Structures are given as structure tokens and as C-alpha cells.
Amino acid sequence: MGRSHLAVRMRMRRHKVFLLCVLGICVVSFLHYYKALHSIPLLQELSSPSNLKTLKMFSDIFWNGPAADSHSQQDFHRHSRLKGNVDSNVILPGPPDRKLHERTFILHDDHTPLFIHTESGAVCFKEGTDLTASASQRRLLHKEINPEDEEVNADKKVVRCPCRQGWHGPHCGIPTIVYHSNLPSKSKVTPRKVPRRVINAININHEFDLLHARFHELADAVDVFLICESNFTAYGDSRPLLFRQMILNGTFNYIQHKILYIFLDHFPNGGRMDGWIADDYLRTYLTKNGMSRLKGLKADDVFVINDADEIPARDGILFLKLFDGWTEPVGIHMRKSLYGFYWRQFGTLNVLSACTAAMLFKVYKGDGIFLRRRTYYSMSGFREYENSTGRILIPWAIGSPVHYGGWHCSWCFKPEGIHYKLISAQNGDFPRWGDYNEKRKISYIKDLIRTGGWFDGSIPEYPPTDPKEHMYAPKYFMDNYKKYHYLLENPYAREKPVSNEQLKNFK
Structure with missing residues (x-):
């Protein structure tokens, strides 16, 4: 009887040793393949904190049986109900804890036959x-x-x-704004089998009408919009998170599946004394935080960074998405306007705005502010990156001084919006007109809009404009003419000018 009992115990011990060995092999194999496949979106999703917590719940239930922690089971069932109503192809504005700024965005290839x-x-x-x-x-x-x-x-x-x-x-497939550009290789571009993914990065303060126009203009050309909002103005004063509120209340439901919200919760040291520190830091944080939260990024995806008042034309960005053979970095010739599209300024604003993800990281160190500057050829990684591409990198710009590649609408707000921009402006672009009480008067601002004048008292000459002219304004504004009338026709053109006596009262 004793020998039989001993034999049974030895067999059980051998089985346990065997099971432990098998389990050890499985764990080692899993860790090996986890490291190798870490870039796969599914595995990244499994490795997220929320899913690791879920896996732990499963583990607890498996090892501890029905007596596992009841709170863990309740959390798992509540999480399952929430996930049950989610479309896996849509990035919702935020998880139940409302932390929009912690979400990631998975880039997918678009196989739509174009x-x-x-x-x-x-x-x-x-x-x-x-x-x-x-x-x-x-x-x-x-x-x-x-x-x-x-x-x-x-x-x-x-x-x-x-x-x-x-x-x-x-x-x-070459739109007029590229055909008449200075792209040297336009005759050699070829269609891609799979389009690039386009990332458009913007800092936002209160340019919400312009943001609507951007979203409608670029909805089918851009894959994700990186939108950065801070609870500080560029001057360093506190401000409400208006854009975040608009996302949560459904204002941007039509495009929210393409928005990755970025929250800047601090003001840079020295930014109050030197406004250019704050101005640069906004773009640095926007790029580094936003790009780090994208999953599935490819080297030849397109990164485009704009100010909120710069709206690229859809056809030019679509060209970058669909064709191979163009060089980089890429600028955009934008139609220049002041207060509204009715005050068109001479010439264009040509801003370096786009490059591939590879150039962004290998030359610009993953910092969008360096892309905006024109010193790329002197940066340490430029020649090495150029050699790796096998071609000479020649900058070019979508559009031309005649064929606009987009719109730059400066100070394009209602008077109250201009007032807010005055007091929010960074402390570096002098003279800072928001520091002058008389410049902040709504009646004074209305007269500037009426005449097209500037805060220094000058009234520039403007070429004649007509809302019927080509590229007058983004299509979304033209399609909603009545709603955005204040940007398309001068709302104060028939009002009497401010008298000299009234100007004295401002002072």
C-alpha cells in the first residue's frame, strides 16, 4: 500500500515537472516572438495598458477559478459592453476616462481604386x-x-x-497647381500601387471656422489630423480647452475619426519673456507628441505641418499621396488675404510645409519647426539622407505666384476674434499690438476691417477681387456663403469711417 502511494506521488511529480517545462518553453517562445513582432499593430494593441489589464483579469480567472477577484470580473464585463459598440475602424474622441490626449492612432493603407x-x-x-x-x-x-x-x-x-x-x-493625375509648379521631375512621376498616408499637423487656438474649411478641403486626402491645443495662450495666459469641448459635444463628428487630439499642458520656460521660444515650442511639441502616438507609420508617408490660418488645396496634397517621383522638402504657394478673402494681398506666401516621414526623422530630428525653416541643407543628417535616397533633393513648391496651392487668411475673424488674437499673441513679434489699449477697441478693429488697414495706421493697396474668381476661397466657405459671409464680403464696407476725433478718443 505504501509503495503504491509512493509511486503515485512520483508520477504526479514527473507530470508537474513536465508541465512546468512546457510552460517555460511557451513563455520563452512568446517573449522571443513578442520582441520580433512588436511593430505589428495587433500586438501593440495587446500590449497597451488597458489590454494588459484585461489579460490579467483572464489570468486571474484561469488560475484562481470562480473565486477570482469580483471587482476584476465586473471591470472586464463593463469593458466588454463598452467595446461591443465600437467600430474597429473608427477612432472615437476618447475612452470612458475622457483622456483624448492619450489615444493612439493606427494608420491603415487605403485600397480604394482611384x-x-x-x-x-x-x-x-x-x-x-x-x-x-x-x-x-x-x-x-x-x-x-x-x-x-x-x-x-x-x-x-x-x-x-x-x-x-x-x-x-x-x-x-497631375493637377494644374503641380503642372505649373517648379517641380523638376513632374514629367517622370508615376502612380503608386498603394497611396501614401498623409499626416497633417496643426496648432489651434480659436481658428475654428478655418479648421472646418481645412477638414472639408482635405477630408479625402489626409489620413490623420494632429491637432494640438494648450491650456495656455502663446502669451502664457490660461485659456479654456475649447477645441476639446467641441470634439466631445459632437461639433466635429463628421471628421473625428481622423483627429488625434494633442494636449499641451505646460508653458515653456522663458516663453513669456521671449515669445519665439513659445512659438517654436508649440510646433516641436505638436510634432514629437503626435508622431509618437501614430502606429504603423511608413518611411514614405507624408508629413504636412501648417499654421491654423494656412489651408493647403486638396489637389496638391492628393498628388503627394498618389504619385512617386517628386522630391522634397515641399513648399506651398498660398493666396494671401487679410481679415477676409476680399482683401487679397499681392504675391503668395510660400512656406516649406511637407516632407516624407523619413526626412522628418533623419534630417529634421522629428521636429516640425525645422521643416518650416529653410536651413535643411546645413543640418547634420541631410547629406547622409540625400545619399540614401539615390537622388538630389531639390525643394519645390505646390502652386506658383499665379496658380495658388492653398490659402493663407491672416487675422480672419470677426472683430471679437481679432481682439482675442491680439491679447493671445506671443511676446516676441513686435510691436505687440495687443499691448495698446486703443488697438483692442472693437470699433477700431471694425474700421481696420472696413479699410483693410494695419495696426500701424497704414492702408496698403490691394488688387481687385471677385468672389467668382478661381481659388477665391476654400470650397467649403463658398458652398456655405451665407454662413461665412463675413469672410467672403467686407461686412463693414458701407459703414462710415472712424473720424479723427473718434481716433483721439481711442487714445
Whole structure:
């Protein structure tokens, strides 16, 4: 009896040792593959704090049985109910704890068929192609290839697509604002099989009407909008998180699945004394925080950074998304306006605004403020990065002084909004007009809007404008003319000017 009992105990011990060995092998294998596959979105999702907590709940239940911690089971069931109503393709504005600024965003490839293959062998961008062109017109577009061209058979032909007005190139995918740009390689660009993902980064204060226009203009070209809001103004005063409130109350429901909210909860040291420190830091924090929360980023994805009053035209950004062969960094020629689109200024504002993710990190050190500057060629990583691409990197700009690649609408608010911008402005761009009581008077601001004058008393000359002119304003504003009338027509054009006596009263 004793020997039998001893044999049973030894067999149980051997089974336990065997099970422990198997478990150890499983753990070691899991850790090995976890490290190798850490970049896979599913594994990253599993490794998030919330899911690790859920896995711990499962573990507790498995090892401790029905007597496991009741609070853990309740939390798990509550979490399951919440997850049950979530579309996995949509990034909601925030989890139950309302921490929008801690969410991550997973970038996905877009496989929507934007190009068509014709019977004659052409690859045509659907939007830019005239699908009603007759067979005779299409035959005229066949072009014989020069036999001396490299890697081309002598009997091969290039079939050009029949383009709609405003679109150019053999694939009808080059918009006018790129066709008339200074891009040196525009004749050599080719369609991508899978579009790039586009990241658009913006700091926001109270430019909410312009933000609506941006979202509607770029909705199908941009994959994620990185929007940074702070509880401090650029001057260092506290401010409410208005944009966050608007996300939560549903104002941006139509685009919230593409918004990654970034919260800057501190003001940089020295920013109150030197406003340029604060101005630069806003873009630095926006880029570093936002890009660190993107999952699945690829080296050739496009990063675009703008001020809130700079709105790129959709066609130019779509071109960067759909085609290979363009160089970097990329600027944008923007139509310049003051107070509203009716006061158009001469020339364009050309700001370096875009580059690939690879250039952002290898040359600009992951900091968007360096992209905005024009000293990329002197940065330590530029030559190494240029050599790695196998081509000469030549900056170019979407658009031209004649063909606008976007809109820059400076101080484009109602009078109350201009007043708020005056007192929020950073302490460095002198003269800081918000420091002058008379400049903050609403009646004075209305007269500036009426005349197109500036705070220094000057009244520049403006070229004539007409709301019917091409690229007058973003399409969203034009489609909602009545609602945004204050930006499209001078609301004070018929009012009497402020008299000299009234100006004295301001002082």
C-alpha cells in the first residue's frame, strides 16, 4: 500500500515537472516572438495598458477559478459592453476616462481604386480623366516611343489618358497647381500601387471656422489630423480647452475619426519673456507628441505641418499621396488675404510645409519647426539622407505666384476674434499690438476691417477681387456663403469711417 502511494506521488511529480517545462518553453517562445513582432499593430494593441489589464483579469480567472477577484470580473464585463459598440475602424474622441490626449492612432493603407485601366493599356486617374472622350480622341493620344529611350522596345507605345480640364500628364493625375509648379521631375512621376498616408499637423487656438474649411478641403486626402491645443495662450495666459469641448459635444463628428487630439499642458520656460521660444515650442511639441502616438507609420508617408490660418488645396496634397517621383522638402504657394478673402494681398506666401516621414526623422530630428525653416541643407543628417535616397533633393513648391496651392487668411475673424488674437499673441513679434489699449477697441478693429488697414495706421493697396474668381476661397466657405459671409464680403464696407476725433478718443 505504501509503495503504491509512493509511486503515485512520483508520477504526479514527473507530470508537474513536465508541465512546468512546457510552460517555460511557451513563455520563452512568446517573449522571443513578442520582441520580433512588436511593430505589428495587433500586438501593440495587446500590449497597451488597458489590454494588459484585461489579460490579467483572464489570468486571474484561469488560475484562481470562480473565486477570482469580483471587482476584476465586473471591470472586464463593463469593458466588454463598452467595446461591443465600437467600430474597429473608427477612432472615437476618447475612452470612458475622457483622456483624448492619450489615444493612439493606427494608420491603415487605403485600397480604394482611384485609377482605372483602359482597354488600350492606359492607367488613368479616374477623377482627372474624361471618361466620355470618343475613341477617335483617345487614338490621337497614343504616342510613339523613341527607340533610343532606355529599357523601351522600339514598337512600344505610350497611351495617354484623355484629361479633364485642370488635370495633366499621361495619367491625368497631375493637377494644374503641380503642372505649373517648379517641380523638376513632374514629367517622370508615376502612380503608386498603394497611396501614401498623409499626416497633417496643426496648432489651434480659436481658428475654428478655418479648421472646418481645412477638414472639408482635405477630408479625402489626409489620413490623420494632429491637432494640438494648450491650456495656455502663446502669451502664457490660461485659456479654456475649447477645441476639446467641441470634439466631445459632437461639433466635429463628421471628421473625428481622423483627429488625434494633442494636449499641451505646460508653458515653456522663458516663453513669456521671449515669445519665439513659445512659438517654436508649440510646433516641436505638436510634432514629437503626435508622431509618437501614430502606429504603423511608413518611411514614405507624408508629413504636412501648417499654421491654423494656412489651408493647403486638396489637389496638391492628393498628388503627394498618389504619385512617386517628386522630391522634397515641399513648399506651398498660398493666396494671401487679410481679415477676409476680399482683401487679397499681392504675391503668395510660400512656406516649406511637407516632407516624407523619413526626412522628418533623419534630417529634421522629428521636429516640425525645422521643416518650416529653410536651413535643411546645413543640418547634420541631410547629406547622409540625400545619399540614401539615390537622388538630389531639390525643394519645390505646390502652386506658383499665379496658380495658388492653398490659402493663407491672416487675422480672419470677426472683430471679437481679432481682439482675442491680439491679447493671445506671443511676446516676441513686435510691436505687440495687443499691448495698446486703443488697438483692442472693437470699433477700431471694425474700421481696420472696413479699410483693410494695419495696426500701424497704414492702408496698403490691394488688387481687385471677385468672389467668382478661381481659388477665391476654400470650397467649403463658398458652398456655405451665407454662413461665412463675413469672410467672403467686407461686412463693414458701407459703414462710415472712424473720424479723427473718434481716433483721439481711442487714445
